Amino acid sequence: MSLILLPNLLDEGSDIDLYFPKNLKNIILSLEGLIAESEKNARRYLLRFIDWQKLQRLQIKLLNEHSKEDEILELLKLIENKKIGLISDAGLPCIADPGSKLVKLARAKNIKIEAYPGPSSIFLALMQSGLNAQKFAFQGYLPRKEEELIEKIKYLEKESFQNKITQIFIEAPYRSDKMLNLLLKILKGDVLLSLAINLTSKDEKVITKKVYEFKKLKVVIGKNPSVFLLEA
């Protein structure tokens, strides 16, 4: 019947009244099921809005990077008959997450789709960075192999300069410091680098500096979720 794209938090501990639309609770009360990346995550999400008893009556289904084509087709059958929500583990569904595969199939079947806003690490980082946001590209994860990664960073720097575009990318938390150090080593000194750490949490930190200034700060990210942005 319909697929409802719902926001999730970026940080477990943050205040839903600061980051979710006021009427999200009513939308969730009207759902007949929820598709999430994990069952634990789905329950935690729902319990912010509804009680345990109501939760038992809601179908929970999974969609994540392990989902196979036929499992996605099963989900499609579900939303053909019911009003189902879709959430991501963090932030907005579909953005840098496998949800878009389901939306694509649902669109082709003319299933009604609705979307509501909420925190996006990409946009919260971009807005707060001060970097040019007239044009920007979200590159997802960069290559893992160091040689390819170095090539990619150089390419992104060049493209940013030529097309006046801000480059945005992410990295697995345990590799964030390695990424930062590589960026500081490779990028030209006057490139603007912005780092957004722990967005929406009480430890939120956004640093925007030219590379040569950034080097002096000796920033350590640790395993905190972060977004990288650069403008050459």
Next chain:
Amino acid sequence: MSLILLPNLLDEGSDIDLYFPKNLKNIILSLEGLIAESEKNARRYLLRFIDWQKLQRLQIKLLNEHSKEDEILELLKLIENKKIGLISDAGLPCIADPGSKLVKLARAKNIKIEAYPGPSSIFLALMQSGLNAQKFAFQGYLPRKEEELIEKIKYLEKESFQNKITQIFIEAPYRSDKMLNLLLKILKGDVLLSLAINLTSKDEKVITKKVYEFKKLKVVIGKNPSVFLLEA
């Protein structure tokens, strides 16, 4: 003292409880001033949350595409002393709007910056399109001159195919139908094109089809705000 980046609606008539965080009202009550693209827009925004009397006590300042460097520096002085909000005419500040110039200067002065989520036409279009959102680029407005525009569209199509990236762009409403017709003429038949019209309004419409299928629909956008997306 601080700069607070606040969401605006995409459509005047849409329900703030569906698109704004619940606590936005409290944040706005705590402001000492608001920076907006026009005074009329600022007043209309504030009156959604506060009464006329309270409004009189709030400073309203302008930041738009006509703002000169020294005017932006004046705004910076204001936020060094007070808690000031920043809004865009529609959607999120800084994203495809001159707000990022102010944020950049504020960052350099270590002024505290906070950001809250709300509707973004770019993300609402991308989420609902079903197009790949693992990587995407927002290109802003494309060139005006037809010859350059055709070159650009061909370049974006090629880059989308090569880098598996979804291209997102906007157009002035009165040129939207011209843009759509040009896209249908130039793009290869199997490119996925998505068009999001009147997002968040009661007339919201999202169409995602391969170019050859799109041609049969004879879509007319008129002067309705729209976002274009393509995946080759």
